[in-house]
Amino acid sequence: MSESPPIVPAQDDRELRDALAAERRRYALVEHAANDGLWHWDIVNDKVRFSPRWKELLGYAEHEIENNINEWLDRIHPEERERVLSALRAHLEGLTSHFENEHRVMHETGVYRWVVCRGLAARDEHGKALEFGGSLTDVTHRKVAEEQLAHRAFYDPLTNLPNRALFLDRLRHALRRATRRKDYAFAVLFLDVDRFKVINDSLGHMAGDRLLVMVARRLEISLRPGDSVARLGGDEFTVLLDDIKDISDATTVAERIQKELSAPFDIGGQEIFTSSSIGIACSTTGYQRPEDVLRDADTAMYRAKAHGRARHALFDTAMHAHVLRQLQIEAELRRAVERDEMFVQYQPIVALDSGAISSVEALARWRSSERGLVEPSEFIPVAEETGLIQPLGRWVLREACREANRWRSKAGGPGCGLSVNLSSKQLSQPDLANVIAEVLADTGLPAELLQLEITESAILEHPEAAATTLKRLKQIGVRLSIDDFGTGYSSLSYLQRFPIDALKIDRSFVQHLGVERAIDGDDARIVRAIVMIGRNLGKQVIAEGVETANQLQLLRDVGCDFAQGYFFSKPIDGPACQHLLRIARRW
Numbered sequence: 001m002s003e004s005p006p007i008v009p010a011q012d013d014r015e016l017r018d019a020l021a022a023e024r025r026r027y028a029l030v031e032h033a034a035n036d037g038l039w040h041w042d043i044v045n046d047k048v049r050f051s052p053r054w055k056e057l058l059g060y061a062e063h064e065i066e067n068n069i070n071e072w073l074d075r076i077h078p079e080e081r082e083r084v085l086s087a088l089r090a091h092l093e094g095l096t097s098h099f100e101n102e103h104r105v106m107h108e109t110g111v112y113r114w115v116v117c118r119g120l121a122a123r124d125e126h127g128k129a130l131e132f133g134g135s136l137t138d139v140t141h142r143k144v145a146e147e148q149l150a151h152r153a154f155y156d157p158l159t160n161l162p163n164r165a166l167f168l169d170r171l172r173h174a175l176r177r178a179t180r181r182k183d184y185a186f187a188v189l190f191l192d193v194d195r196f197k198v199i200n201d202s203l204g205h206m207a208g209d210r211l212l213v214m215v216a217r218r219l220e221i222s223l224r225p226g227d228s229v230a231r232l233g234g235d236e237f238t239v240l241l242d243d244i245k246d247i248s249d250a251t252t253v254a255e256r257i258q259k260e261l262s263a264p265f266d267i268g269g270q271e272i273f274t275s276s277s278i279g280i281a282c283s284t285t286g287y288q289r290p291e292d293v294l295r296d297a298d299t300a301m302y303r304a305k306a307h308g309r310a311r312h313a314l315f316d317t318a319m320h321a322h323v324l325r326q327l328q329i330e331a332e333l334r335r336a337v338e339r340d341e342m343f344v345q346y347q348p349i350v351a352l353d354s355g356a357i358s359s360v361e362a363l364a365r366w367r368s369s370e371r372g373l374v375e376p377s378e379f380i381p382v383a384e385e386t387g388l389i390q391p392l393g394r395w396v397l398r399e400a401c402r403e404a405n406r407w408r409s410k411a412g413g414p415g416c417g418l419s420v421n422l423s424s425k426q427l428s429q430p431d432l433a434n435v436i437a438e439v440l441a442d443t444g445l446p447a448e449l450l451q452l453e454i455t456e457s458a459i460l461e462h463p464e465a466a467a468t469t470l471k472r473l474k475q476i477g478v479r480l481s482i483d484d485f486g487t488g489y490s491s492l493s494y495l496q497r498f499p500i501d502a503l504k505i506d507r508s509f510v511q512h513l514g515v516e517r518a519i520d521g522d523d524a525r526i527v528r529a530i531v532m533i534g535r536n537l538g539k540q541v542i543a544e545g546v547e548t549a550n551q552l553q554l555l556r557d558v559g560c561d562f563a564q565g566y567f568f569s570k571p572i573d574g575p576a577c578q579h580l581l582r583i584a585r586r587w
């Protein structure tokens with residue numbers, strides 16, 4: 001330091017000089033060894049000394065910084081300078097017992113470093129500050145780590161978009177504004193990338209991640225300034241549209257986003273096409289909690305998806321009623337099996353060469369005591385979502401196998417085949433093959449008469465697990481078919497990877513066959529192509545949903561093997577089905 005601290009009066013000059021020199025050496029050693037920069041400000045003479053380490057922390061050599069307090073103060077970040085100066089003033093005036101302040105100072109390279117500056121003033125007997133000294137510590141690393149932690153708490157690391165917590169916070173502010181100002185309204189869009197899971201599973205997680213990042217960037221460019229977009233997780237994104245004039249503002253943005261996302265994505269040289277479903281909730285509904293807005297936008301998104309994807313839907317109170325109904329269905333469905341409310345209907349499948357029934361498909365039915373006959377399209381999705389499909393599916397399997405075996409033993413002969421639907425949840429059950437072997441053993445139905453129907457998407461949901469399960473099922477001797485073939489989003493390579501016996505062409509392709517104008521339309525071409533694929537790969541082809549003689553003729557013409565549909569018979573109860581089999585009806 002320029003001024004040494006008061007020392008004990010020495011007896012002579014030499015002693016005094018020695019003591020002084022020793023003191024300086026001690027101090028220089030400490031100063032040199034310290035990791036912190038040291039500073040001393042002689043206020044009376046306005047002279048400052050910065051230690052070499054102090055200068056080094058800011059990237060300067062000894063001679064590059066003058067002994068002037070402004071060398072420090074001028075380098076403080078403009079946003080923090082006032083705060084530092086007032087803390088300095090407060091300490092010098094004796095208002096604080098010590099000085100400690102965290103702020104940014106500019107480094108020689110032009111970037112700011114975070115430092116902690118600590119100091120203490122020495123005062124005269126009136127409390128007036130005479131000198132002021134202290135240390136400077138670089139805390140940039142800690143500060144950066146803290147900022148990263150804070151960032152992680154509020155941002156999604158993959159896309160760098162705000163996360164759910166930050167989005168809910170912004171939504172809370174918007175809600176507050178909406179209650180204060182009558183002329184202010186906002187909307188929340190809830191967006192889900194259609195079939196993302198299939199893309200992710202078939203192309204790999206790295207490709208899936210890249211797609212999500214690209215989606216995030218496209219969302220950002222579709223918005224107006226002031227709007228904000230967040231990633232809630234998975235393939236779900238939300239958008240807060242601030243200060244909208246009316247609902248059409250929200251639907252316009254939804255359309256713009258959907259258009260933006262429908263352009264192909266280039267992922268590793270491969271063109272990926274996708275679409276998105278969007279649900280919209282508006283502040284005009286009078287929400288209190290941000291979670292409720294999000295929930296309703298989510299509900300609307302599900303509605304959009306259910307209507308065939310790539311759409312947007314506006315939340316309305318009818319949807320809320322629908323959600324409640326789903327919840328009630330779930331509660332009642334839990335008791336349906338015990339209450340004996342479930343039963344099975346059978347729909348014949350006809351071999352097109354002989355015109356005879358070759359097998360029947362078992363279809364679950366629920367006659368609820370409270371709501372009458374409930375459609376599978378209503379209760380199967382609920383059962384899948386809640387896991388109830390496991391016991392329910394097992395019950396249908398056992399019931400249908402028992403019934404089919406009874407017909408076989410009554411009629412004699414090889415018996416008619418039985419198709420049973422498996423949901424994706426059942427397919428991912430590791431002991432599925434054992435369960436099925438046990439049911440076959442208990443009911444006596446020969447394994448080769450049982451055909452399990454699985455959808456493409458169920459297989460592709462967990463392709464590895466599915467491969468193992470399907471192999472084990474084949475070992476038991478049951479047959480496997482792909483249900484609703486042609487509606488999944490997949491490459492056809494899985495047809496060879498998995499031991500599949502038959503393809504069931506989805507009803508949507510058969511529906512318009514035989515209608516005059518559509519004879520040579522796309523659907524006819526698709527049906528013909530599927531029959532061809534089946535033939536080339538050695539798989540049988542079954543057409544679903546045949547309703548007219550015309551459709552039947554077309555299917556015979558293209559060489560389809562089997563057909564099923566209202567033209568032959570609607571799904572019917574066990575005894576009626578047994579009757580059809582007994583009279584050996586032919587078409």
Ligand code: C2E
Pocket residue numbers: 347362363364375376377380389393396421422423453483484507544545546547564565566567571
């Ligand atoms: P799916 O397996 O594709 O079954 C065929 C559906 O098409 C049945 O509907 C059947 O009644 C209907 N259908 C058959 N022929 C025609 C026709 O000519 N015209 C029309 N318009 N429809 C026809 P259902 O019984 O309502 O079943 C719907 C879906 O529910 C089934 O589609 C299947 O995916 C699922 N499902 C039914 N029972 C079960 C079950 O026990 N387990 C599982 N996991 N799913 C089941």
Ligand code: MG
Pocket residue numbers: 361421453483
């Ligand atoms: Mg089926």
Ligand code: MG
Pocket residue numbers: 483484504506507544
């Ligand atoms: Mg089907």
